[in-house]
Amino acid sequence: MTDDDRRTRSGEIGPTERLAMNRTGSFDWDLDTGTIDVDEAGLLVFGLEPGEFDGRPTSLLRRLDPPERARLDAVVRAAITSGETSYTAQFRIDGDDGTPQWTHVQARILRTPDRRAHRIVGVVRDTTAEVTHSAFVLDLEKRREVQTSIVERTTQALSRAVTVDDVTAAMTGPGGLARLGADGLALGLVENGSLNIIALSGESLDALNDFRARRLDRGLPLAETVLSGRPRFASAFRTLGRDFPELAPYIDRLKFTSACYLPLVAQARSLGGMALFYRRHSAFNADERNLLLGLAAIVAQSLQRAILFDEERELATGLQETMLPRRIPVISGGEIAVRYHAAWSGRQVGGDWYDVISLPRGRVGIVVGDVQGHDTHAAAIMGQLRIALRAYAGEGHAPSTVLARASRFLAELDTNRFATCTYAQVDLGTGTVRAVRAGHLGPLIRHTDGRVGQPKLRGGLPLGLATVFGDEEFPETRLDLVPGETLVLCTDGLVEQPGSDIQVGLDALSEAVSGGPPEAEALADHLSEQLWERWGAGDDVALLVLRRSPDPGTPRAPRIHQYIHQADPQGLSDARAAVGQALRDWNMTDLADDAELLTGELLVNVLLHTEGGAVLTLEVLPEPVRRVRLSVQDRSSAWPRRRTPGEAATSGRGLMLLDALASRWGVEPRGEGKAVWCEIGPVQTGAAAGAGAVAGSPGPGQGPGPGAGLDPGE
Template sequence: MTDDELSAHGGEIGPAERLAMNRTGSFDWDLDTGHIDVDDAGLLVFGLAADEFDGRPATLLRGLDPQERVRLEGVVRHAITGGENSYSAHVRVEAADGTPQWTQVQARILRRDDGRAHRIVGIARDATAEVTHSAFVMDLEKRREVQTSIVERTTHALSRAVTVDDVTASLTGPGGLARLGADGLCLGLAENGSLNLIALSGESLEVLDDFRSRRLDRGLPLAEAVLSGRPRFVNSFQDLGRDFPELTPYVSRMPFRSACYLPLIAQARALGGMVLFYRRPSSFKADERNLLLGLAAIVAQSLQRAILFDEERELATGLQATMLPRRIPQIAGGEIAVRYHAAWSGRQVGGDWYDVIPLPRGRVGVVVGDVQGHDTHAAAIMGQLRIALRAYAGEGHAPSTVLARASRFLAELDTNRFATCTYAQVDLAGGTVRGVRAGHLGPLIRHTDGRVGRPKLRGGLPLGLATVFGDEEFPETRLDLVPGETLVLYTDGLVEQPGTNIESGLEALAEAVSSGPPQAEALADHLSETLWERWGSGDDVALLVLRRTPDPGTPRAPRIHQYIHQADPQGLSDARAAVGQALVDWGMPELADDAELLTGELLVNVLLHTEGGAVLTLEVLPEPVRRVRLSVQDRSSAWPRRRTPGEAATSGRGLLLMDAIAARWGVEPRGEGKAVWCEIGPEPADGSAGGFPVVAD
């Protein structure tokens, strides 16, 4: 309505005029006749002139898209048939110039007394502005949700990254690009005037391998972003070669249409740069740029923490390495392997250590230990204690004396720290092991048949505490290591984890030792690979593996050794089976039954009448007559005596069986104990039997 028209009405604006000024019109639809009256404002909303309208609903809806017409008719039909009194709908109308606009129809349905609809009265208004604004808001909200998700997921993934490798893995691993909302990624670190690419992820990005390490200059866009500290947003990736000619041969080989080059800056220090590549074109709106700059800040902070951690880690492990032995001496009669694994806790190094000490008379001392605490002070104390213990052991003192003096030394340092350790003197020539413990875990022994034992090694208080409490007693325990058996010493980090039972850790270690290869180095590697998840989780680990050289004899005179624990009821049966199988393998099956019977008699006598286990040796004597020799060694100095058992006696027949089956037998002193032996096979030429007179068994 023009100003003149308003003047004609005396300046008064009525309801119809107000609606028309707001592009709102009305309609009255007679359902019985099908005629619909629409005022001029309503026709304008539907894009029709007054002379174009014939009162038919189909003509009114002519400007609607067919799908929109079907949708509106469905809304009206549902309201009429459903008994509703009103309805509302938004429909898209094509203006004469092709501009899309939105029309809102609101109507009331008038019904007769029987409920039948006969008339619809309503309004139609131009809702283009509010619908457009609503779509904009919805699009904006959707973009904000996506951006928030990108930030949250990236922050969560990087929060668990500890090392630089962890950071790159979280960005390039499964789901990494999806978290960033990108199709490709390149990550570079600035080091000593060079820009080194440490991560590439995305299709065809391997073409950038030529730029893995380049001088940090402005010849490349990422280097320019790092040097200037300003991001570069590339809307047309294919045009990138114009500004950086060196990239021209590579741009066409990558399927991207846009990219952003972001400097990684933390605490005013340029750590490097990150490139995000996109297959879609992008104008990089203000909110997108803010998002990308925020991502760069998050990655930069994570990298800064990781770089600092790696530097601290290198310092800590370097300090620890200087405290441990530089080399392990070669030993006669055996092989030794050592391993040290540091926990992933920055400067929080532990005081775990190992050592191998040459001793007088061909013996060797082996030790693993752990100083209380996880800091550089613990590592320094460990270094002093290791040297002191090595000196005491090298003087030839007994194991109990070595630990007593080491405890006194630690207490005199006045550090308020204690230490645990297991120390053993090993005579590889005879297989004798004298072990002591100071509050530490006991060793494991892998037998020649793969079984793993946990010998009961007596012990005392931890070093330092033993002196403070006036109890420097460290009782020794003697073990026997037969040829081919392996002694395993370790610290608690290998078997103890927070929230888990240490017994389950010991069982896992025993299983790993049993299933591993027999050689010392190979077994140490096997334990490292098998238990790597335990190592590095929170505590250091020191490991020492000592194997006595196997003694298989010769092809003509083979030999086996086996240790039978007194507390192992299955050991007797296993030993009998091993003897029988060995004779079959050596081509002497005719002697297997007798050998198994005598093996049982010899071992039962030892296990019942002595303290401790027994070492069984089975060997072939090739000269002058090929016979089998069985020998059972124990630690008792009491020799067997012959008896004459009665008919109801349940024992006393062992030596009688020996006389009846063996060609020869006897007893020999062996160090602290004795060895009972017998030979099976052809009678000796002189017909002699027995090695000494006996009166009972």
């Protein structure tokens, strides 16, 4: 009697029995004889009865599929030939009923002193339960990873949503349904006893457009969910037609197999409902239901924040609209466009403003400013300051006086706030602009040839601070707008980019103004799109664009106007080139060279001997005699005088050129300054010449009279 038999009779379980009970057996494979000895437990693992095994390895493996058998043979052969002392392998054996069984082999290779393998001993074990459990765990982990990913991606997308539109865009935009793990979405909000569907996304869901707005009742599953506050999970989507007859006609058009309807509740307030649709069949197990309820909570919280933001923004927008002018007056001789853009963040209310004020004698006042701060207090101060500044301007005060009084007004409000602004009085008839600024950005001027200048406006302290520090000086700067030129005023929100120097923004603004359309409205839209959205809209923006109406003349008598700034030497060369090109375009090439030369002489005289820029006008005089007229206007009241230059003199020959090249020339008073003009072309004679002469203007070969010349003050 063996020890195992004795233990069995005594009720004890030996090692062999313990291994067999765990479906673990052993084998001894004699490589020299090609036979293998397998115990009963091992044969059971291979699916064999002891009486049907003949001791051959091929008989042991007859239940293995050929691919599995080949893979096992390759493992054993590689271990033997490589000189290893052990190997492991796992393979599948299908039972008689086709049920797969996973088997694990762990063996040791016994070798002779010369390293020749002659015997393999090992154990074989049924690992089906372990593999099945491992596959279950892997599947569970995979499903949990998917669920975690859905929650994380949805939370991340909604965390950036500020408005209700942002929430719907995050859920219905690119990747929205994939984030939710669904094939279709319907989102509804409760408003005044109605359920309004604000978002539908997914193929075939346009069939529900008939239900976008309707009274909140139990006729539809989403409304029923909102009223009851309980979710509804429909594993068989088509069965919903029985419970909701109104939905039944649409069931066949909706290509889904399952759906869930979730209430959206935040802080005990029912906001609406969300429906998710699936093309694959879903039984909605406990984990899936918990996931969907969690998603509904995330969406509800995002919607609650967005609804509150939209309500505050609507209130703030109404306040802002009452602070800004309701309409812009119609002006004669030009066009004005204004824009106000609130920052994306915050309550969409701030201290930026613009205004257009009708003034006596056909002038117009324009102002753009910014009160310190970005809140309702700043908006309230802005409203008061705007009205005060409008009143001071309407009384006819000079620009410097208007800002001085506005600064005093702001200081007396005792708000501890200051404001910056640029104010200008514009006479569109003459193009004269008188501008002042208080700690604010200066204007830009777009010239008729597309170039953009940044005039240097002398400035004072910000309003309010100027009074506190006792310095209410706001020096005026005179600018000139020739017909077709554009003045651009804005607040710093249009040019400031976080982390960059403001000059970078000013250069970008200049480039955008230069490359934009000429019309005021179109240019204002262009700047809004190019810059306000480019900088991220982190600050409010007030923008005002004023364009003086162009004066192209007529096809038979065209004209051009151009302003040349005193500090812009390149402008002189550009003006000469513009004159020559214009005459060539007008088929008057024979006069181009003389006109370019005289343009240079007239402009150099102004730029050297006066304190401002010059306005150049070139026009073709009406027939019968086709001539051109050059006129250069400046701000100096000193008239030119004739000089007799010596041989070595470097100036004083301007009149000699005029006499030699011009058929007529003269000087005319123009407001605060004068205009020196000349005509080039055939000389008029007889009555035509007399009728065309200007009082005080010399005829051919004549100067403007004694004491007149082109070098004032010399």
